[in-house]
Amino acid sequence: MTAAPPATTAGAPDGGRAGRRGAAPLRRPAALIARHPAFAVVLGLGVLLRLVAMLGYRPVMYFNDSFDYLHVAVEPYPHPLRPAGYSFLLLVLRPLHSFTLVALVQHLMGLAMGVMIYAVLRRRFGLPGWGAALAAAPVLLDAYQIQLEHLVLSDTLFSFLVVAAVTLLLWHGRPPLRIAAAVGLLLAAAWLTRTVGLPVLAGVCVFMLLRRDGWRPLTVMLAACAVPAVAYMSWFASAHGKFAMTESDGVFLFARAYKFADCHKIPNLTVDEQQLCVQPGNKLPNSQDGIWDRRSPLKRVVDLQRFGPRQNEIAGGFSRKAIMAQPGDYLAVVAGDFFRAFRWERTVFPDLKTYRLYEFEKSAVPLPVWRMDADSTAADVAVAYEGGPAQTQVVEPFAGMIRFYQDHFYLRGTMVGALLLVGLAGMVPLWRRLGGAVFLPWTLATGLLLAPAATAEFDYRYVLPAVPLASLAAALAFTGPLGRAGRPPSGGQ
Incomplete structure (x- = not known):
């Protein structure tokens, strides 16, 4: 007795091709997971953690700078203190009036950075799948990276653009x-x-x-x-x-000089620059106080607008003279802030209020009511962008889950330093070729840590953009002859 042909092939008008086409989209993800199991686990955890953060802190979280970016997105103009690239992204998303969408886009950028690190190490340099997944883990699983992505802040976009270029x-x-x-x-x-x-x-x-x-x-x-x-x-x-x-390079450099400048050691100060002199024993505790504190000597410089061109010029001139007159003091302050990034413990800095903005807290900070212009406050700008209530809502149990995760799972500063040391060690054998491929991510990571210390002040958020580059550099130290691609893997781990 002859068996009947399968109904899904001979019995179908197209010979079963439609059924195979329908199954293909389902087979592709399964095949990718089978070929990259270690990375699939890490990426899946990264997706889950970001989903928990979005469910726990709705629709988004805010930093002090958030409202400047939003103000530019609502009423476009070139901001004097910071460039408007991030505001342009907010402007593109603004018609949808959704901070949830803003957070989603930024979380997708964080995931994309992990994918790029894995792909370039696996496909271009032939690193084993588990090794490439391990290199992608810091950006995918670090709790503070996830929290930074959930803030209305420029750092995630900046990191994504740099990692894409690299x-x-x-x-x-x-x-x-x-x-x-x-x-x-x-x-x-x-x-x-x-x-x-x-x-x-x-x-x-x-x-x-x-x-x-x-x-x-x-x-x-x-x-x-x-x-x-x-x-x-x-x-x-x-x-x-x-x-x-911007119109702020001199102002931010003053934050750096404020910490060490001694007017008794600085020659040729103009009358205007002398307004910025403070006796060493009367200085405020943090460098950033030189800009933001109402007692800052910068407030003595009268300008038509806050941080206007006159303030910027006088602050910049004073700061450059201070650095030239006290190079040792300047280097000591820069070194102190640079090496602060590599401490094991994450201590409160520069103050408790700022530190808490980088934490998933049990309660949300109310929207601020400081004035953005004559017609609106910071809270008004956020409400206008959202097209409705914009206050962060803390939703349990999801918020508690991501808080617990942040308390225990994050990349410590010493680990960042270790990544840089591994990358540096990888460049040494190729000194004749100046480090090969490792040179690019290693120098950029180190530069991103050094630049804030040299021009403003240490901040925890400035460490995170260096992490994916440091991870990439460390991983490249284990790939064949450095700077030369290994053979692309044929599949599997």
């Missing part, structure tokens, strides 16, 4: 012109998001020169970066009369 450069030994252009646009966006993007651009240029990528990719990269940067600075000049990204 991934493109490492994926291509000599980047095609279209890739060089993409890298330039990513770096321009990073620079427009945080001013520390400028030294990142410098680091990328040095890497491309050392790797001998050629003058055409370097020129295309710089041109692609210059176009949006020049356009933004032209917009800034039309509003503030200065061709620049």
Whole structure:
């Protein structure tokens, strides 16, 4: 007796092709998980933790700077203190009036950084799957990274843009012109998001020169970066009369100089600059007090607007003279803040109020009511963006779950230092080639930690953008001859 043909093939009008096509989308994720089991576990945990954070703290969390970014998104203008790149992202999302969407986009950026780290290590440099997954784990599983993504703040976008640019450069030994252009646009966006993007651009240029990528990719990269940067600075000049990204470089440098400046040691101070002198025994405890505290000597400098051009010029002139007159004191302050990033314990700094903004707390801080302009407060700006109530709501038991996780699972500063030391050790054997591929993520990670210490003050949020780059550099130390791709894996772990 002859068996009947299967109904799903011969019995179907298309020979069963429709059934196979319907099953294909289901098979692809399963095949990816089977090929990358370690990373699937890490990525899955990262997704779950971010979901718990979104359920526990709705719709989003805020930092002091959040309301400046929102103000620019609601009423676009070039902000004098910080570039508006992050505000542009908020502006794009604004028609949907959803802080939940803002948080979701930022959490997806955090997950994407983990995917990029894994992909470049696994596919480009041939690292075993478990090793590449381990390198991606800090950005995917660190509790403070997840909390930073849940804040209305520029750092997640900045980190994502830098990691994307580094991934493109490492994926291509000599980047095609279209890739060089993409890298330039990513770096321009990073620079427009945080001013520390400028030294990142410098680091990328040095890497491309050392790797001998050629003058055409370097020129295309710089041109692609210059176009949006020049356009933004032209917009800034039309509003503030200065061709620049911000009007705050001198003000923030004063925060650094305020900590050590002794006017008895600084020659040739102008009458205006002498307004910023404070006796060493009368100084406020933290560098940032030199900017934000109402008792700051910066308040003595009268300007038409807060942190206006006159304040910026006088503060910058005073600070540069202080650094030149007291280089040892300056280096000591910079070193103290730089090495603070590598402490094992996460201590309260610079003050309890700021420290708590980086924590998943049991209760939410009320929306502030300080004035953003003559017509609105910070709370008004948040409500206008959301199109309704914008106060953070703490929802149990999800909030308690992510609080517990944050109390116990985070990357300690000493671990960040260890990652940098491993990356540095990986560069030593290739000293003739200046470290190979490790050079790029290692120098950028170190620079991102050093720049705030040199120009403003240490802040815990400034450590996190360096973490994915430090992890990438440490992992590259274990890949074959450094700087040269291993053979792409054929599958499995």
